[in-house]
Amino acid sequence: MSSANFTSEQITKMDQIIARYPRSRSAVMPLLHYVQSIFGYVTDEGIEFIGKKLDLATAEVNAVASFYTQYKRKPVGEYHIGICTNTLCAVMGGDAIYSALKDQIGSEHDGVSADGKVSLEHIECNAACDYAPVMMVNWEFYDNQTVESAKEFVEKARTGNPPAPTRGPKKLRTWKENSEVLAGFSDGLANEGISAGKASLLGLSKMKNSGNN
Amino acid sequence: MSDQLTTTTDVTLKIDGFEVTVPKGTLVIRAAEKLGIQIPRFCDHPLLAPAGACRQCLVDISINGRAFPKPQASCTIPVENGMEVKTQLTSTVADKAQKGIMELLLINHPLDCPVCDKGGECPLQNQAMSNGNGQSRYEGVKRTFEKPVAISSQVLLDRERCVLCARCTRFSEQIAGDPFITLNERGALQQVGIYEKEPFDSYYSGNTVQICPVGALTGATYRFRARPFDLVSNPSACEHCASGCAMRTDVRRGKTLRRLAGDDPTVNEEWNCDKGRWAFKYESARNRITTPYIRDESGVLREASWPEALSEAAKLLLNAKSAAVLMGGRATLEDAYGYSKFARIALQTNDIDFRARLNSNEEREFLANARPNATYKDIDDADHVVLISFEPEDESPIVFLRILKAVTKRKLAVTVISPIKSRGTEKLKANFISASAGFELKAIEKVDGLTNRSVILIGERALETEGLLSSVEQLATSKGAKLGWIPRRAGEVAALTAGAIGNLLPGLRPVQDAKARVDVQTVWGINQLPTKTGKSTDEILKDSDVILLGGVDANDISSSAKSQLSNKKIIAMDIRFGTSTEVAHVILPVASVVEKNGTFLDWQGKPRSFESAVESLNRSDVRILSMLADEMKRPINLPTVKAAANEIAQFDKWEKSTSNWHVSGTNTENLNLGPTEAILNSWRLLLDRGSLQEGEDNLAGTARKTIIGLNRTKAEKLNLVEGELVKISADSVSISAPLKIVETEENIVWVPRNSTGAQLVSKFSKPSGIKVSVSKA
Ligand code: SF4
Ligand code: SF4
Ligand code: FES
Numbered sequence: 001m002s003s004a005n006f007t008s009e010q011i012t013k014m015d016q017i018i019a020r021y022p023r024s025r026s027a028v029m030p031l032l033h034y035v036q037s038i039f040g041y042v043t044d045e046g047i048e049f050i051g052k053k054l055d056l057a058t059a060e061v062n063a064v065a066s067f068y069t070q071y072k073r074k075p076v077g078e079y080h081i082g083i084c085t086n087t088l089c090a091v092m093g094g095d096a097i098y099s100a101l102k103d104q105i106g107s108e109h110d111g112v113s114a115d116g117k118v119s120l121e122h123i124e125c126n127a128a129c130d131y132a133p134v135m136m137v138n139w140e141f142y143d144n145q146t147v148e149s150a151k152e153f154v155e156k157a158r159t160g161n162p163p164a165p166t167r168g169p170k171k172l173r174t175w176k177e178n179s180e181v182l183a184g185f186s187d188g189l190a191n192e193g194i195s196a197g198k199a200s201l202l203g204l205s206k207m208k209n210s211g212n213n
Numbered sequence: 214m215s216d217q218l219t220t221t222t223d224v225t226l227k228i229d230g231f232e233v234t235v236p237k238g239t240l241v242i243r244a245a246e247k248l249g250i251q252i253p254r255f256c257d258h259p260l261l262a263p264a265g266a267c268r269q270c271l272v273d274i275s276i277n278g279r280a281f282p283k284p285q286a287s288c289t290i291p292v293e294n295g296m297e298v299k300t301q302l303t304s305t306v307a308d309k310a311q312k313g314i315m316e317l318l319l320i321n322h323p324l325d326c327p328v329c330d331k332g333g334e335c336p337l338q339n340q341a342m343s344n345g346n347g348q349s350r351y352e353g354v355k356r357t358f359e360k361p362v363a364i365s366s367q368v369l370l371d372r373e374r375c376v377l378c379a380r381c382t383r384f385s386e387q388i389a390g391d392p393f394i395t396l397n398e399r400g401a402l403q404q405v406g407i408y409e410k411e412p413f414d415s416y417y418s419g420n421t422v423q424i425c426p427v428g429a430l431t432g433a434t435y436r437f438r439a440r441p442f443d444l445v446s447n448p449s450a451c452e453h454c455a456s457g458c459a460m461r462t463d464v465r466r467g468k469t470l471r472r473l474a475g476d477d478p479t480v481n482e483e484w485n486c487d488k489g490r491w492a493f494k495y496e497s498a499r500n501r502i503t504t505p506y507i508r509d510e511s512g513v514l515r516e517a518s519w520p521e522a523l524s525e526a527a528k529l530l531l532n533a534k535s536a537a538v539l540m541g542g543r544a545t546l547e548d549a550y551g552y553s554k555f556a557r558i559a560l561q562t563n564d565i566d567f568r569a570r571l572n573s574n575e576e577r578e579f580l581a582n583a584r585p586n587a588t589y590k591d592i593d594d595a596d597h598v599v600l601i602s603f604e605p606e607d608e609s610p611i612v613f614l615r616i617l618k619a620v621t622k623r624k625l626a627v628t629v630i631s632p633i634k635s636r637g638t639e640k641l642k643a644n645f646i647s648a649s650a651g652f653e654l655k656a657i658e659k660v661d662g663l664t665n666r667s668v669i670l671i672g673e674r675a676l677e678t679e680g681l682l683s684s685v686e687q688l689a690t691s692k693g694a695k696l697g698w699i700p701r702r703a704g705e706v707a708a709l710t711a712g713a714i715g716n717l718l719p720g721l722r723p724v725q726d727a728k729a730r731v732d733v734q735t736v737w738g739i740n741q742l743p744t745k746t747g748k749s750t751d752e753i754l755k756d757s758d759v760i761l762l763g764g765v766d767a768n769d770i771s772s773s774a775k776s777q778l779s780n781k782k783i784i785a786m787d788i789r790f791g792t793s794t795e796v797a798h799v800i801l802p803v804a805s806v807v808e809k810n811g812t813f814l815d816w817q818g819k820p821r822s823f824e825s826a827v828e829s830l831n832r833s834d835v836r837i838l839s840m841l842a843d844e845m846k847r848p849i850n851l852p853t854v855k856a857a858a859n860e861i862a863q864f865d866k867w868e869k870s871t872s873n874w875h876v877s878g879t880n881t882e883n884l885n886l887g888p889t890e891a892i893l894n895s896w897r898l899l900l901d902r903g904s905l906q907e908g909e910d911n912l913a914g915t916a917r918k919t920i921i922g923l924n925r926t927k928a929e930k931l932n933l934v935e936g937e938l939v940k941i942s943a944d945s946v947s948i949s950a951p952l953k954i955v956e957t958e959e960n961i962v963w964v965p966r967n968s969t970g971a972q973l974v975s976k977f978s979k980p981s982g983i984k985v986s987v988s989k990a
Contacts (some may be wrong), residue, residue: 044410056392058408063395 005045010038016051017184023030023109024054028064029182032071032187037179041072069123071181079157080175082136085122094133098122100147104154117158128157128160130199131166138178140165143197168193225432226296226908229303233942241287241298242270243643252300252343253311255318255336255426256378257288260482266379269340271310273299278281283581284310295322297336301344306738308344315345317472319547321356322427323373323880331428364394364406365413366914367433367491368422370550372404374431374914381405381421386538388484390617390640391415401581405429405590414915416899417608419490420483420526423473433911434491435471439463448475450813450821451489452543452703453807453905456611457815458485461923462826464808469493469807479589481814486610487912488899495805500790502802522901526657526761526799527844530560532784533759539750540713541764542702543905544834545811547857549704549711551835552763554717554849556747558739560843562758563715563724569765572750575683575690575876576676579698581707581716581723582685582870587668587697588817590636595695596666599628601685607899609699609816611635613668630656632894633963634956649892649961650981656880657688673700679979680878687875692734698702699816701897706814711861715747720864729867736863758782763834764803766904767792768975771973775975778975786834791904801841804831849925853909881909884960884984889931891923893941893985899904901968919971922963925988931987938990943983946976949990963988 003011018027029049035046042065051058065071072080077175083089098120105120106115112119128134131143135150142153143166156162162172169189173181173198181187225234228245235244239261242252255267271284277295284307287298301308326332358372379396382405386392393413397406407413422430444463451458458824459475471491474485500699501708506514506520517525530536538556540549544858556565560754566572582617590905592598592615605613620624620641627643630653634645648656663669668691675681689696697736700706714720719736722729730742751761754774759782767775778796785797808829813821835857842849851857884892900906901914923931933939940949941962948964948971955963966973973980 046406057395058411059393059395059406062406062408063397066397067399069399 005043006038006048006049010034013185018053020184025056027054028054028061029068032061032065033097033179034183036072037176037183039075040076040176040179047109070119072110074110075112075116076110076175077117077139078174078176079118079162079172081118081150081154082123082126083120084126084128084132084134084136087127088129089125089133091134094122096143097133097135097147097150101150101154104151112123113119113158115158117160118154130202131197137162137172138175139182140168140172140178142166165193167195172205214633216602221540223814224294224296226291226292226294226298229300230297234801235292237292239292241274241285241290241292241296244292245287245298250300250302252287252883253315254342255376256380257342258380258424259381260388261380261383263289264379264383267376268314269311269318269344271314272301273287273304288646299559301901311344312346315341316349316351319345319349320351320374320375321355321373323355323357323553325374325467329428330431330436331372335428336426348711358404361411361431361692362406363433365415365418367420367487367911369433369436370405371431372406372627374427375405375425376427377403377405378426379431380424380426383660384417384424385413385415386422387621388614389415389417389420390621391417394421412915413857414917416486416606417484417614418486418915419487420474424483432471432491434909439465439470444470445826447824447826449807449823449826450703451485452581452813453488453492454609455700455703455706455816456481456486456609456823457703457813457817457819458489459821460485460489464739464807464826467827467829468497469627471667478537478704479609480819480821482614482841484611484614486899487915488610488903488906492903492906492909493807494903495789496807498789498908500537501788501805502790502800504792506794506797506800508798510678513567514797515796517551517799521842522799522801523841526801529762529782529784529798531845533560533757535564535757536560536564536759536761536898537562537748537753537757538566538713538761538763539569539753539765540567540762541569541710541766542567542700542705542708543764543808543851544704544705544713545806545854546704546711546814546861547711547811547837547851548763548834548859550719550857551838551849551851552708552761553712554851555761555838555842556713556890557718557733557742557846558737558849559838559847560761561847562744563743563745563787564753565713565747566715566750566753567705567713568750569762570750570769571771571974572723573676573679574749575679577714577716577749578874578876579676579682579686580714582872582874583682583696583698584868584870585696585698587670587695588819591614591668591695591697593619595619595625595668596664597626597628597662597668599655599660599663599694599782600629600643601630601671602675602677602681603670603699604631604635604637604896605670605699606635606640607896608672608701610899612816613641616641616784620905626662630660632957632961635838645956647956647961649958650894651678651892653678654684657681657684660688660811661970663688663692663694667694668697669694670697670699671898673705673917674981677979678878680876684878697816703815706804706816706818707812710814710818715749718742719861720867722864722867732864732867741951754778760786762786762793762797764788765793767796768972770974772975772977774777786837788831789904802831802945803834804829805838805904811831812858886960886984887986889986889988891927891960891987892983893943893973893979893981893983894961894963894967895973895980897966899969901965902972903967912942916968917965919950919968920939920951920953921950921987922957924957924959925954927962927987928952928954929957933987933989939987941985941987943985944978946978948973 047061051061087095135142135145169192218962250269254270265286270287278922317542344640360371361369449460449462458481459477505517507517627641629638629643630646646656718733754777762785784799785798786801807826811822839851939952
């Protein structure tokens with residue numbers, strides 16, 4: 001299947017994704033991530049092409065794309081920042097961080113800065129309450145944030161030098177690059193950096209020290 | 214319950230203290246229904262897969278004393294032995310849970326019942342009263358949406374009323390195979406929607422309006438027109454095709470305001486198609502004929518009284534050299550019987566044909582001698598269904614749903630022999646054998662895997678290829694497969710049964726069989742019947758000098774029919790002015806379907822009886838024929854529909870048939886196609902320029918567009934690109950439409966038969982099988 005919107009290389013990659021599943025329709029979610037890795041968001045062309053490829057109605061592909069908040073139907077920044085505003089993070093400073101970044105970036109939920117570098121959304125719990133308040137950028141963790149550290153991140157990200165995430169790879173990858181990872185193409189960085197932080201392991205080490213293991 | 218009656222596949226449980234035994238796999242909510250216990254529900258629908266989407270049906274369940282930790286959705290849980298269910302009637306927990314769900318559902322519900330179409334017949338209204346708290350505790354701002362969203366030209370969506378039950382989306386996906394509406398977004402913003410650029414393109418969309426348990430989906434035509442309690446509902450039958458849907462006609466002050474699908478598990482289950490649901494404005498069209506007319510010497514129609522018109526018509530018929538009857542395929546059994554008896558007694562001839570459309574002598578022999586025996590049930594049980602010259606989604610939509618159901622549920626094998634691969638063929642995941650009109654005989658040789666559980670369904674269009682009806686009948690007989698003949702119109706099977714054709718008397722009795730004639734003479738109380746086989750439609754058009762037309766549109770017959778008719782004396786019985794009244798000398802108005810009683814026979818031959826839904830002075834054809842016969846002093850004694858029905862009941866079906874009627878067709882010899890030529894192929898789309906769809910703009914908005922279809926190779930050879938305007942021409946006439954690339958053979962060009970700008974029957978010498986040239990327009 002050829003298309004005006006996708007290169008033959010990109011189509012080959014889509015075929016690789018589809019080939020992973022016994023039933024092709026299961027590929028709809030990684031394909032949506034893959035489309036995001038190309039355009040930065042899920043475009044109409046992407047939805048229509050996925051529909052054709054998987055023999056699904058465009059309405060069905062759109063239903064999936066609109067259900068999951070990880071799929072964006074309009075462009076986001078190169079660095080997409082999510083501030084957790086669920087109860088714990090919120091009281092630990094998440095609300096304050098969100099409103100500070102809102103002013104700094106000059107946009108609201110899912111909005112992009114004028115230079116297209118950063119965008120902001122508030123997100124639901126990321127299972128990292130032990131590092132509250134948590135900020136995620138392109139789905140990498142930035143733990144124990146403050147208004148200052150978050151603002152500093154934005155400043156640096158705008159110049160193309162974002163600080164490294166607290167956990168995960170040593171260098172932050174762009175939104176498009178990470179979308180490709182989510183589509184199932186490894187960037188080889190899975191084992192870089194720490195995965196479980198100190199706070200997560202505290203209970204375990206306490207138990208070990210008590211000799212009760 | 215006694216032991217002999219229960220089987221190992223039965224399950225016994227207790228609901229609210231009452232024991233009930235049901236088949237294994239039954240859902241708790243159904244088992245409760247069996248006891249007469251009604252659990253409130255929204256998403257549950259017996260014909261859709263369980264979804265557990267609305268949670269309104271929560272009940273308390275324990276199995277052998279072990280209770281589920283919290284209330285369970287009774288519409289998703291199958292019964293088990295030892296199960297004890299407590300509904301809202303016996304469990305305060307279940308009752309509280311249901312009330313809680315109802316309160317949540319109503320939080321964002323606008324409660325605009327006074328301006329909602331559903332108000333008065335709304336499951337949400339009703340169950341909020343029966344199973345809800347009287348008062349809401351919610352004081353916040355309700356979620357609102359822009360309203361309404363037109364998800365097609367005929368279905369409107371008010372999202373804030375939706376309870377997210379997913380009935381509409383499940384119907385579209387599971388039953389219609391058109392998954393173009395989906396649940397989008399999530400959480401508080403979750404909503405039903407289409408993909409913005411693609412409307413809800415389905416021939417069955419109206420069913421979603423009917424099964425939506427709230428007023429979220431409404432029909433554009435009915436919206437804001439009436440309150441349910443002002444309507445008088447009448448069970449009815451659909452007059453639009455041979456599927457035979459049971460319907461309900463809702464009338465207010467003598468006018469049909471809407472039609473709904475009726476419930477008949479042996480025919481349409483609970484569904485219908487959008488044509489049956491929404492094409493009814495023709496009944497009250499401005500061009501309805503309300504009084505008799507006579508054409509005066511100067512050729513102008515003038516109003517006439519009934520006695521004058523009847524006597525003028527009688528005079529014309531009595532003075533005819535050769536009088537005949539031509540009847541459209543839309544008459545009821547009783548009316549067709551009236552025409553049949555009128556021809557034999559009042560006109561003393563067998564010159565009658567109900568096939569006011571393309572026809573052939575082979576077809577007439579097929580109709581007289583083949584005994585199609587397939588039913589919907591046979592489709593349910595079939596191991597293989599073969600469709601020949603028949604596109605069910607367009608030509609008999611409920612037959613299509615039935616086949617699709619078996620394809621979805623149990624992977625029924627389907628083979629389709631058709632010129633192009635239609636959307637219907639794709640939905641049926643059928644084995645597609647491409648064959649142009651005229652070339653199907655080769656194609657049927659390729660069909661294998663036929664057993665006595667197989668069903669062959671052949672459409673009316675089969676007559677367009679010589680030898681096809683014969684071969685298919687022989688094929689079915691040799692394999693013991695069931696055969697179904699599915700004409701397009703609702704009245705054809707009844708007309709055949711009534712003997713409204715030149716070689717048959719009522720009950721499929723051959724004109725040429727003396728014993729058959731005696732049967733008929735006995736019932737009619739006469740001692741002689743005409744013995745010469747009657748003329749067919751084409752012969753009548755050629756040779757008869759006075760013709761009684763019953764609901765005939767000349768443009769359905771051929772491009773020359775109208776001019777042929779204009780040279781004769783015509784008596785037209787019809788509901789509206791049209792091609793027949795333009796050439797008529799006497800016009801006699803008759804009742805439309807809503808105004809009369811009657812019976813259609815669906816393609817299985819099953820009677821679909823209905824009674825008049827509106828009061829009217831218009832009378833059924835049979836009554837007027839009886840008056841005309843009286844006027845001619847050759848009475849047929851059928852003063853009422855009832856009288857006709859009683860008389861028809863005296864004829865049993867003549868089972869004998871001859872076996873040597875078959876015609877051996879040749880595969881049309883090579884047409885010698887030039888490089889720019891192709892063979893014309895066509896069928897009628899469900900929604901098109903059909904005369905009973907007139908005036909239904911919302912319905913017409915969802916009709917599929919007129920296209921000219923070619924395969925890719927042919928288009929490339931002719932230097933044509935998809936979407937550009939293309940022209941086909943023959944006989945110095947042409948039509949043009951945008952090109953669409955379709956899956957077909959290189960020598961085929963496909964065009965819808967009766968769509969806007971492409972009315973082939975009245976334009977070309979034949980609407981299929983002829984050579985046409987294809988070029989840029
Ligand atoms: S529109 Fe009606 S049928 Fe569809 S999900 Fe909403 S309430 Fe259910
Ligand atoms: S399928 Fe046929 S009978 Fe049923 S509603 Fe449609 S046109 Fe009428
Ligand atoms: S009716 Fe059971 S969950 Fe909706």
